[in-house]
Amino acid sequence: MPRPRKLRTVCCLPESDAFGPTNQTITVDNTVTMTVDEYETIRLIDLEGLMQEECAAQMNIARTTVQSIYGEARKKIADALVNRKWIVIAGGDVIICEGVNPYCGRGGCQRHRCHRDSQSDVK
Numbered sequence: 001m002p003r004p005r006k007l008r009t010v011c012c013l014p015e016s017d018a019f020g021p022t023n024q025t026i027t028v029d030n031t032v033t034m035t036v037d038e039y040e041t042i043r044l045i046d047l048e049g050l051m052q053e054e055c056a057a058q059m060n061i062a063r064t065t066v067q068s069i070y071g072e073a074r075k076k077i078a079d080a081l082v083n084r085k086w087i088v089i090a091g092g093d094v095i096i097c098e099g100v101n102p103y104c105g106r107g108g109c110q111r112h113r114c115h116r117d118s119q120s121d122v123k
Contacts, residue, residue: 006061008093009060009097010059010094013096017090024086031085032080032085033087033088034076034077034089035094037059037069037093038073038076038092039073041055041059041069042070042077045066052066052070055070
């Protein structure tokens with residue numbers, strides 16, 4: 001039996017959960033689903049400029065796990081851009097940051113900027 005997946009800590013849920021071509025409606029065929037933890041790795045590494053080790057510490061997971069999540073997220077973004085697909089952000093084994101993580105406020109946590117009501121778990 002495989003061991004249970006560890007919950008990944010994220011600062012907050014994205015304000016918008018769908019992005020795509022404005023001249024297309026969302027269908028099953030033109031949609032790529034990105035998990036909340038994939039979104040968070042893109043935000044931390046590409047937007048906030050954190051290294052994979054720093055991202056892993058903030059998300060409370062191993063660096064190799066971050067590397068895997070990040071690689072999958074980039075493939076999905078590339079697929080959406082090249083093939084004109086919608087990106088829908090949903091699901092994932094995550095828990096919302098409570099602001100007590102020792103890495104909060106060190107360049108990556110945006111909990112204080114979060115405008116949405118957060119859920120404790122998203123699955």
